[in-house]
Amino acid sequence: MSDSPSETPVDTPAELVRLRSSIDNIDAALVHLLAERFKCTQQVGRLKAEHNLPPADPAREERQIARLRMLADEAGLDPVFAEKFLNFIIAEVIHHHEQIASGGE
Numbered sequence: 001m002s003d004s005p006s007e008t009p010v011d012t013p014a015e016l017v018r019l020r021s022s023i024d025n026i027d028a029a030l031v032h033l034l035a036e037r038f039k040c041t042q043q044v045g046r047l048k049a050e051h052n053l054p055p056a057d058p059a060r061e062e063r064q065i066a067r068l069r070m071l072a073d074e075a076g077l078d079p080v081f082a083e084k085f086l087n088f089i090i091a092e093v094i095h096h097h098e099q100i101a102s103g104g105e
């Protein structure tokens with residue numbers, strides 16, 4: 001949702017309004033992408049539970065982090081931030097996997 005005109009003071013520079021609109025669009029895209037990622041990981045969680053596989057796969061995570069750090073570097077994004085962001089998401093996924101394995105979903 002973007003700021004409605006009534007929430008934007010009249011003296012707000014047009015460039016700031018334009019940039020905030022881009023930020024709102026990017027935030028929406030991020031939410032949709034994350035929702036898609038969690039749909040995939042929910043399926044992974046069910047598969048892992050069916051096959052008695054552990055929720056976490058540290059070797060896979062190591063490869064993902066190395067790849068994401070490289071992509072971040074190429075894209076001009078701080079690799080340390082990219083790694084923290086991925087770890088934050090993966091921690092949530094592992095929590096979901098554990099819930100599925102314990103029959104919670």
Ligand SMILES: O=C(O)C(=O)C[C@]1(C(=O)O)C=C[C@@H](O)C=C1
Pocket residue numbers: 041044045055056057058060061064089090093094097
């Ligand atoms: O690939 C897996 O095995 C997953 O469970 C997915 C995922 C991820 O979110 O990318 C989550 C937990 C694992 O430790 C590694 C990766």
